Amino acid sequence: xxxxxxxxxxxxxxxxxxxxxxxxxxxxxxxxxxxxxxxxxxxxxxxxxxxxxxxxxxxxxxxxxxxxxxxxxxxxxxxxxxxxxxxxxxxxxxxxxxxxxxxxxxxxxxxxxxxxxxxxxxxxxxxxxxxxxxxxxxxxxxxxxxxxxxxxxxxxxxxxxxxxxxxxxxxxxxxxxxxxxxxxxxxxxxxxxxxxxxxxxxxxxxxxxxxxxxxxxxxxxxxxxxxxxxxxxxxxxxxxxxxxxxxxxxxxxxxxxxxxxxxxxxxxxxxxxxxxxxxxxxxxxxxxxxxxxxxxxxxxxxxxxxxxxxxxxxxxxxxxxxxxxxxxxxxxxxxxxxxxxxxxxxxxxxxxxxxxxxxxxxxxxxxxxxxxxxxxxxxxxxxxxxxxxxxxxxxxxxxxxxxxxxxxxxxxxxxxxxxxxxxxxxxxxxxxxxxxxxxxxxxxxxxxxxxxxxxxxxxxxxxxxxxxxxxxxxxxxxxxxxxxxxxxxxxxxxxxxxxxxxxxxxxxxxxxxxxxxxxxxxxxxxxxxxxxxxxxxxxxxxxxxxxxxxxxxxxxxxxxxxxxxxxxxxxxxxxxxxxxxxxxxxxxxxxxxxxxxxxxxxxxxxxxxxxxxxxxxxxxxxxxxxxxxxxxxxxxxxxxxxxxxxxxxxxxxxxxxxxxxxxxxxxxxxxxxxxxxxxxxxxxxxxxxxxxxxxxxxxxxxxxxxxxxxxxxxxxxxxxxxxxxxxxxxxxxxxxxxxxxxxxxxxxxxxxxxxxxxxxxxxxxxxxxxxxxxxxxxxxxxxxxxxxxxxxxxxxxxxxxxxxxxxxxxxxxxxx
Numbered sequence: 001x002x003x004x005x006x007x008x009x010x011x012x013x014x015x016x017x018x019x020x021x022x023x024x025x026x027x028x029x030x031x032x033x034x035x036x037x038x039x040x041x042x043x044x045x046x047x048x049x050x051x052x053x054x055x056x057x058x059x060x061x062x063x064x065x066x067x068x069x070x071x072x073x074x075x076x077x078x079x080x081x082x083x084x085x086x087x088x089x090x091x092x093x094x095x096x097x098x099x100x101x102x103x104x105x106x107x108x109x110x111x112x113x114x115x116x117x118x119x120x121x122x123x124x125x126x127x128x129x130x131x132x133x134x135x136x137x138x139x140x141x142x143x144x145x146x147x148x149x150x151x152x153x154x155x156x157x158x159x160x161x162x163x164x165x166x167x168x169x170x171x172x173x174x175x176x177x178x179x180x181x182x183x184x185x186x187x188x189x190x191x192x193x194x195x196x197x198x199x200x201x202x203x204x205x206x207x208x209x210x211x212x213x214x215x216x217x218x219x220x221x222x223x224x225x226x227x228x229x230x231x232x233x234x235x236x237x238x239x240x241x242x243x244x245x246x247x248x249x250x251x252x253x254x255x256x257x258x259x260x261x262x263x264x265x266x267x268x269x270x271x272x273x274x275x276x277x278x279x280x281x282x283x284x285x286x287x288x289x290x291x292x293x294x295x296x297x298x299x300x301x302x303x304x305x306x307x308x309x310x311x312x313x314x315x316x317x318x319x320x321x322x323x324x325x326x327x328x329x330x331x332x333x334x335x336x337x338x339x340x341x342x343x344x345x346x347x348x349x350x351x352x353x354x355x356x357x358x359x360x361x362x363x364x365x366x367x368x369x370x371x372x373x374x375x376x377x378x379x380x381x382x383x384x385x386x387x388x389x390x391x392x393x394x395x396x397x398x399x400x401x402x403x404x405x406x407x408x409x410x411x412x413x414x415x416x417x418x419x420x421x422x423x424x425x426x427x428x429x430x431x432x433x434x435x436x437x438x439x440x441x442x443x444x445x446x447x448x449x450x451x452x453x454x455x456x457x458x459x460x461x462x463x464x465x466x467x468x469x470x471x472x473x474x475x476x477x478x479x480x481x482x483x484x485x486x487x488x489x490x491x492x493x494x495x496x497x498x499x500x501x502x503x504x505x506x507x508x509x510x511x512x513x514x515x516x517x518x519x520x521x522x523x524x525x526x527x528x529x530x531x532x533x534x535x536x537x538x539x540x541x542x543x544x545x546x547x548x549x550x551x552x553x554x555x556x557x558x559x560x561x562x563x564x565x566x567x568x569x570x571x572x573x574x575x576x577x578x579x580x581x582x583x584x585x586x587x588x589x590x591x592x593x594x595x596x597x598x599x600x601x602x603x604x605x606x607x608x609x610x611x612x613x614x615x616x617x618x619x620x621x622x623x624x625x626x627x628x629x630x631x632x633x634x635x636x637x638x639x640x641x642x643x644x645x646x647x648x649x650x651x652x653x654x655x656x657x658x659x660x661x662x663x664x665x666x667x668x669x670x671x672x673x674x675x676x677x678x679x680x681x682x683x684x685x686x687x688x689x690x691x692x693x694x695x696x697x698x699x700x701x702x703x704x705x706x707x708x709x710x711x712x713x714x715x716x717x718x719x720x721x722x723x724x725x726x727x728x729x730x731x732x733x734x735x736x737x738x739x740x741x742x743x744x745x746x747x748x749x750x751x752x753x754x755x756x757x758x759x760x761x762x763x764x765x766x767x768x769x770x771x772x773x774x775x776x777x778x779x780x781x782x783x784x785x786x787x788x789x790x791x792x793x794x795x796x797x798x799x800x801x802x803x804x805x806x807x808x809x810x811x812x813x814x815x816x
Contacts, residue, residue: 002053003061004028006036006046009098009106011091011415015049019061025051030079031072033105035065035158043145044108045158047074047097065156073105073373075392077430082390084426090724090788090811091415099416100390102365104165104172107145107158114142116171125167129160134169172362187230188220188247191257203255213250216240220256233258276319276348277312286460287313293456294434299425301404301450302438304460305699306670307467307634310438311341313460314400315348317436318381322352326397326433327372328381331424333406335359335385339609340634342383349381356384356391359608386411386420389427396431399424404437404446405663410816417812421446440670441663441701444708448719470641470672470679472697474688477645488584489576494642494682495588498622501680502592506639507615508622510581511629511668513649515598516540517580518573521548523563525570530560536765542600543579553767581624581644589622597625630667641672643683650690653762655717656816658692662704665696718814722778724791725815728758729808733770739798739807740772746794751776751787769808775815788813 002025005015018036020028028034032048043065082096098106115137126134129152136143136151148157164170194203208214219240223231237247250256279287286302290313293300304310318328332341335357345353356368371379373392382388386409401409401421409420421437428435437446437455450457463469475491485492501508518541522529529538532550539548541559549556562569573580582596595601597611614620615635623629649661665683673679685693695704713720726743730736740758747755757774764771778787791811798804 001056002051003056004034004051004064005049006034006064007049007093007097008036008038008044008046009101009108010044010094012094013092015093016046017057017061018064019056020051020064024064024067025053028067029072030076031074033068033073035068035107035156037062037065037155041146042108043149043155043158045106048072049079066159068158068162073369073392074101075373075394078390078392081423081427081430085416085418085423089416089418089813090792091417095415099387099411099414102362102369104362104366105369107161107172111145111172112142113137113145113148113161113170113172116168121169127160127163129157130164130169133160133164137170168363186233187259188233188236188251188256189230189259190217190220191254194255212242212246213255216242216246216250217255230259276315279312279316280309280464282460282462283309283313283464286458287316289458290317290436290456293458297456298428298433299435299437299449299454300456300458301442301446302436302458302460303442303447303450304438304440305463305469306440306667307463308440308460309464310402310460311344312464314402314436314438315345317398317400318345318349321398322349322380324397326395327375327379327393328398328400329388329391329393329396329424329427330381330383330400331388331402331409331420332383332385333403333408333420334628335608339612345381345383351378352380354379354382356382356388358385358387386418386423389420389424393427393431396428396433399428399433399435401435401437403439403667405439405441405443407660407816412812412816413810415810417810417815419814419816422814441666444659444705444712445719447705448709467673468678469699470669470681472669472681472683472699474693474697475682475684476686476688477684478686487588489581489644489684490584490588491682491684494684497640497680497682498589498642501640502589502621504639505637506677507618507620507635507637508640508642509629509635509638509668509671510585510622510624510642510644511626512576512578512581512624512644513626513664514575514577515551515579515600515626516549516577517543517583518575519577520574521560522572522574523566523568523570524572525568526563526566528563528565529574530557530564534766534768536763540577541573543583544600552763576644578624578626585622585624592621593619594622594624595620597623597628599626602628627664627668629671630664635671638671639673639677639679641668641679641681643668643681646683646685646693647687650687650692655712655715659704659708661692662696662701665693666699666701669696716777716779720780722784722813723815724776724778724788725812726774726776726791727810727812728772728774729769729810730806731769732806735804736770736772736807739804739809740774742801742804743794743798743809744774746797747774747776747791750790754778754782 002020002022003017004020005017007015028048028051030048030050033045034048036044036046038044045068082093082100085096086093121134123131132151133148145157148161149155152160161170216236220231220236223236223239233247237244251258286304290300290302302310302313314330321328342353342355354368354371356365368379369391372382373394375394382391401424404421411418425435449455475493477486477491480486480491487495498508520529520538521541530548531538532553532555534555535550535552537550537552539550542549546559547556548559560571563571578596578598582594585594595611595614602608602611615623618637643665646661646665649664650657669681672681683693691707692704712718728736728740730739744755744758754777755774756777758772761771761773776787776791778784795809798809
């Protein structure tokens with residue numbers, strides 16, 4: 001008898017064994033998908049882990065439902081990498097697989113199936129079973145897979161759905177909060193009848209009394225002769241200065257025809273690629289130093305100041321590697337950054353560039369996955385956020401982790417709670433690839449690794465074109481308030497500088513690390529502020545929607561007219577967010593074009609790209625935003641950056657607060673003056689003598705590093721100690737506290753003084769669940785592996801206690 005071990009995408013430690021026949025065993029390989037029954041009613045898509053004969057388990061095995069792949073979709077290297085992630089981050093291999101694979105690969109009984117929107121369907125192409133599913137979905141908008149099993153009266157339906165997915169007839173629901181359709185572009189052409197020469201005169205006679213329609217037609221002829229590509233409707237309207245009604249009239253008469261072409265998110269025009277720029281002497285030196293460093297180090301840190309041209313160095317590294325036929329992974333912390341980088345890399349490498357991140361539709365992600373697996377030419381270079389390291393690279397040669405200091409590389413929830421940068425280091429090792437990290441403000445752990453020669457390090461101290469670093473000034477707003485020199489939240493100095501920059505035709509960026517209009521609404525009579533019913537936080541006022549919203553659970557209600565406690569109408573807003581800055585700017589600068597970049601304005605698939613394009617095309621004069629602005633974006637005409645309030649960054653209960661503040665302020669400052677003119681940065685603060693702000697003002701990374709490392713050594717924090725955070729959550733506060741206390745005492749039996757807590761975090765209740773944390777500090781003298789093994793043993797004992805069965809325990813290794 002033959003058996004296979006299958007990994008299911010569920011949070012259980014072990015693989016599950018199923019029996020197969022001889023032919024199936026001969027065909028199946030590690031990394032293929034199979035549909036398997038689980039429990040009484042559930043069906044899962046699992047990954048084949050191993051195939052073997054004899055040696056049956058000590059229980060009766062079930063047979064598989066179906067084999068879903070002809071060849072493996074997961075490589076052996078990927079499985080080794082995922083096993084490392086599961087082991088290191090203390091989660092299960094199933095959880096890693098669920099995070100790694102696009103959901104279209106993991107159909108299961110809970111999956112919701114819907115018809116693909118606006119898809120023309122050829123019903124003659126359907127099998128009987130596909131037609132039954134299609135007909136059922138005509139009458140019901142969504143079905144569970146279990147419903148489809150009932151309709152077809154068979155258990156193994158995954159193959160049918162797989163085929164319908166490939167035909168584009170159905171889609172599986174993934175992002176509940178946002179469904180988006182493929183990007184269709186509308187094109188116009190002359191109808192076939194009038195394309196013939198003998199009918200052309202008839203056409204022109206027809207249009208002699210309609211000069212506007214004639215102008216559209218003549219413009220179409222002109223554009224068609226100038227370019228070989230089809231003419232899109234937007235260009236035709238703009239060039240002929242015609243309205244949509246004129247175009248519609250020509251279409252209705254049958255003179256013109258419209259057709260649609262689906263556009264990929266990444267468009268490649270097919271034009272010739274540009275030659276790679278010649279590096280300046282400083283860049284050339286850094287490039288050579290990186291190559292020399294790669295001879296002895298697998299990982300090299302490129303510490304280059306903002307706007308020093310790190311991307312051009314990466315481009316040269318990529319160009320050299322592509323000749324060897326290997327693949328490149330270019331990781332970025334923020335989806336907004338990929339938007340700007342795509343066009344730059346495409347300019348050099350054409351259609352060899354692919355993009356992979358969570359804003360893409362399921363089908364787009366599946367397509368990129370297959371292209372990478374098959375070593376297609378169009379996926380030689382992959383740009384992506386942290387999830388891109390899960391792709392099935394066959395021959396990875398270079399990994400670039402840009403802006404490596406960014407906390408966005410850390411996955412917080414759900415498991416695996418991995419760090420993209422650290423996982424990329426292991427991925428590169430498995431592929432025997434080289435890895436370069438880039439940052440103007442490296443994470444202290446990374447810089448420490450470079451200083452202690454664990455990593456190579458190359459520094460780039462000059463900005464590209466020898467542009468001066470921006471001039472940074474600190475504004476004491478406590479003094480400005482005292483002298484009554486504040487207008488709303490703007491000091492007189494900041495307003496003068498904004499006015500001057502706008503008069504010179506330059507752009508301005510303003511940074512406030514808080515979205516919404518105001519974080520607190522308070523009754524001035526009784527002092528009560530509206531609180532979220534599900535979390536221990538006050539509700540944030542969003543003026544645009546006139547609502548109070550919780551930023552933790554999403555609860556929202558309409559803005560109150562009177563206090564719910566005392567009934568008085570004396571409600572006042574405290575503090576300010578990006579929305580309030582935007583509304584103040586519209587009053588102060590009514591003639592200027594003002595935009596906002598935060599989580600509220602960048603929800604759509606193309607929202608980032610639209611904002612960035614508008615700023616690049618100088619359609620925005622002032623951009624207000626949260627920390628999205630700090631993520632390495634490159635705008636040539638921004639001369640002034642204003643930080644509205646630096647204090648809420650510094651005064652945060654976190655050992656990384658000062659490091660993060662320095663990085664964020666330095667990165668925001670780096671957006672100013674990236675061309676010939678020196679930029680200006682104004683930082684408003686109540687405490688201008690704070691050491692971090694002083695270090696930011698003179699760009700003293702080394703001073704910040706030495707101070708922080710000394711404190712970290714003294715108080716036993718990374719890079720000298722590893723941190724493991726264990727979080728407890730339950731609706732019953734007493735039970736959660738009891739569970740956390742039991743767990744803490746069990747850990748202290750062996751780990752003693754290295755266990756801190758349990759303590760409640762600053763926000764002690766989220767989504768009606770009370771929270772407590774335990775922090776385990778692991779010194780270099782203590783084995784991390786043995787410590788994790790002991791914690792896992794305590795976790796197993798904890799799981800066996802019935803009184804704590806409802807308490808959820810989350811383990812976060814290398815917590816951020």
